[in-house]
Amino acid sequence: MDNSNVSGAKENTFTVQGQPYDLSKSTIRGIESAYLTKSADTSNGGDPDFTMDDVKFWVGTGTNKAALVIEWHDGKTPDALVWGYKWNGDAYGIDMLREIVKADPRLIFLTHMTGSMGYTIAGLGYNINKSGSHYLIYNNETNNPIYPVNGIVTTNAYNYDSWTYSDAADHWCAGWYNGYWSYWTKDSLAAAWGYSSWGASSRKLINGSWDGWSFLDDMSQWEGNQLGSKFSAALPD
Incomplete structure (x- = not known):
């Protein structure tokens, strides 16, 4: 066994x-x-007490389950939010993220199709207070709001550092050169989080797997920013 x-x-x-x-x-x-x-191995970050039983916001249907953690490290709470994803057949990290963003009106996702390596996670935002505007601004052009479609805005270049969010009180982190979304994965609760050398388009999910996106704004580090020790369940409206 x-x-x-x-x-x-x-x-x-x-x-x-x-x-x-x-x-x-x-x-x-x-x-x-x-x-x-x-219990979870926290030698490489993570919340040892949070399991899939604690997830409140589930998306999709199927017999397989995976969890998604997003942590902004911006001093705003709640941070390190967790969603759940259900599916049958084959699914990848990008599928889970897309479906969760589509289902949660408080999430916003900036992405970029880069070619054979698939989509990058360029920016992620979350409407903490459920109020105010919910759109992106490129290059400080405040008179040209860019609204998401199914929660997603797509860019066509590595210009992620130039995107901002409409409400400064909410979570928003985007970047490529001045910071980036580091990708952490594990295939069971008991495993340690590992820094992924692959993107979300190449990450095949298995039943019981966990994906974590953790923003790094200190480019003197190389292999990402570890997830913190306190997760919170994202809540459906």
Whole structure:
């Protein structure tokens, strides 16, 4: 048995010979207590107490589940917000992000199609107070608001540093040269977060996996900005 795909107390999923195994239907109850009490490895950042059972905002349908964490590190709260994604078949990190942004009217996403490597995560914003305008501004052109479609604005160049958000009181971070969204992934709750050398378009999700986007504004660092130790569940309106 392989119990590496731990994804929270109520998930009850690990694999036998590569196949999902439902512990709730099993007679091998002795494994269950050890399996369910596994905690997150926080040696590389993350909240050890937050599991998929704590997710409040789920998007999609299917038997597979993954979690998305977005952390701005901007001093505004709540930060390090978490959403959940359900699907069947094949899905990638970019699919999860798109579907969550589409479903949550408080999120806004700036992206760029770069060619064979797919889409970059150029900017992410969140309407903390659920008030005010919700659009992007390019190069300080305040008379030319750019509204999202399904939560998404697309740019055609590496000009991410020049985009701002309509409400300074809310979360917004974008960048490529002066800062960037670092990508952290893990395939089970118990695993440590790892800095990804791949983009969201290349990240194939598995049941129980976690994706984290953490903004880095100190370019003296190389491999990203670790996720903090306190996650909060994003809430549906």
